Amino acid sequence: MRVVCTMMLLLLALLSGCSSGDKKAAELLETARFEEKQNNFEHAKQLYDEILKKHSASPAAAEAKARAEALGRQKP
Secondary structure (H helix, E strand, O other): OHHHHHHHHHHHHHHHHHHHHHHHHHHHHHHHHHHHHOOOHHHHHHHHHHHHHHOOOOOHHHHHHHHHHHHHHOOO
């Protein structure tokens, strides 16, 4: 019983950590979108790259990858 409780607590801790990472990735994605709207493409690309580096498993990663690639193809 003790082992089961310990495992449940560890699983809960892992799951709560994942959701906060997804939240951070979503916040970075929102900021990157804003930076693009402000024509600050360099900073937007940095933010997209940060999402890909630190939050590659998050739902935001797919859009970040597409936008980073699109910005990489743009001429300054």
